[in-house]
Amino acid sequence: MNIPTRRLLALVGAGLAFSLAACTTSTGAGSDGSASAAASDYKLPAAAQTVLDEAMKAPTWTPPKTSPKAAKGKFVVSIPCAEAAVGCARPGDAFLRAAKALGWRTQLIDPAGDPKKTQAALKQALQLGANGVWMPGGTVEAVGTDLLQQMRKAGVAMFTLGGRSQSLGPSAWSGIMNNDYGLSSPALAAYVAKDSGGKAKVLMVNDSEFPDVANGVKVFESKLGEYCPSCKISQRLDFSITDISTTLPSRVKAILQAHPDINYIYAPYDFAATQMSTALAQAGLAGKVKMVGADGNPQNIQAIKDGTQTVSYARPSELMGWVVADQMNRLFNGQPTINDAAGFQTEDYPTQLLDKSNLPTDVAKPWDAGIDYQSDFKKLWGVG
Structure with missing residues (x-):
């Protein structure tokens, strides 16, 4: 591997x-x-x-070979674990930027690290008529299966940032983006x-x-x-x-x-x-x-x-947000997500162990392995 x-x-x-x-x-x-x-x-x-x-x-990264064109008239919501937590905000904010590139209407709902507020945020997204929800952070168990079933029944494409340690799998969500530590x-x-x-x-x-x-x-x-x-x-x-x-x-x-x-x-x-x-x-x-x-x-x-x-x-957290947007766009177009054998979405992303010997030249820039993934996705979606 x-x-x-x-x-x-x-x-x-x-x-x-x-x-x-x-x-x-x-x-x-x-x-x-x-x-x-x-x-x-x-x-x-x-x-x-x-x-x-x-x-x-x-590291290296290869974008998907094909992807459907941008779906029209969609409304998507990002609900990070807490916007103040950088590890949640980075993929959440990047997803909203990708969604705007796709021409979708967007909204951020910040539960500020409170499980009860996370549930309330999901209910709010449902009430607002969201077509898709990206939840970078927050345990599956904290959401509750009843609410998840409501989201799926309403046809909401829902993705979370999680991994193989979760007790609930893809059957409870549209997709789980694997980021197991x-x-x-x-x-x-x-x-x-x-x-x-x-x-x-x-x-x-x-x-x-x-x-x-x-x-x-x-x-x-x-x-x-x-x-x-x-x-x-x-x-x-x-x-x-x-x-x-x-x-x-x-x-x-x-x-x-x-x-x-x-x-x-x-x-x-x-x-x-x-x-x-x-x-x-x-x-x-x-x-x-x-x-x-x-x-x-x-x-x-x-x-x-x-x-x-x-x-x-x-990890390129911003790239993750764009990958989620791509996966969601597939669902909006009636196409399946790209999954591995366990059902996790697998548009692979690069990683690298960094110390002083291999730091990027611009340390203030979010790490992305020097990959122009935004241009790759825009070309696939036909938006730029």
Whole structure:
């Protein structure tokens, strides 16, 4: 499998749980966290090096060969997990731009990370007569099957940013764009193992309200143990998206002060990494405790250049929004979406693991692998 190529999705929604488990767990042999091999003798396994090399290569992307012309007179709505959350806003806003290029009427409804407001937003979209809804973020379970059935009965084309960790599949939606963080975790684990020389002591941060995010944590821990038996998960922290700009930085700071042996932080997604970098700066640990994350938001790519984040597994979130518009347009034209065997939409998008060695020239620009996908889609749709 070509690791830089990924399937459609990542879900980010909202909940109100915050728990901190101050337990120490080894990911390698020896429950006391003792190294199974001398760190000075550590060498990244060949399989892990292959994963790392593939992830850091410059990616490629091939647009669909054919697509129907733009459907006429459609009205579509974007309901992100929270417009303030960059990982949700990027694909949501891009979808609205793509929809306007298609000539559709658009509307943004922001639930601001509240599951009840998300349900209300979907009901509002239904009442307004939306033909299509794009929901970049928010768990399937939080929406409720009754509402989903109402949307489908009304003929609404509905897509969400999620993945294979969701308990409800394509039968409940028109399409789920696969963005499982478990896909990026092996490369991040390989990077941490090699970068630390087998000496990583990780603060594992999780937002367990999102199945795809939680799966990324699970896979990272498993792969770190496989690639680096002498590495360990030193502490764990679970938070909710509504805590990111409030209590999360102070909680992280407290853990780092209480456990000075921690030298890496696993951020479940880059929006959280941006906020946690504040905690590193306040604790005087910027550049000393290394942060790894995923999404490749402009703020995080800048942070890698500045040295306040070490690495990010970048995804072209804007491209995802345009892909959703293309998939929705297929449905509006009575054509099937492009699916894989599991039923997930598969207009592949490029990904790349970024550190200081391979940053794009313009770090302020949303990462898109240098692909002119907008022109590709406009040509397919016959709108430009």
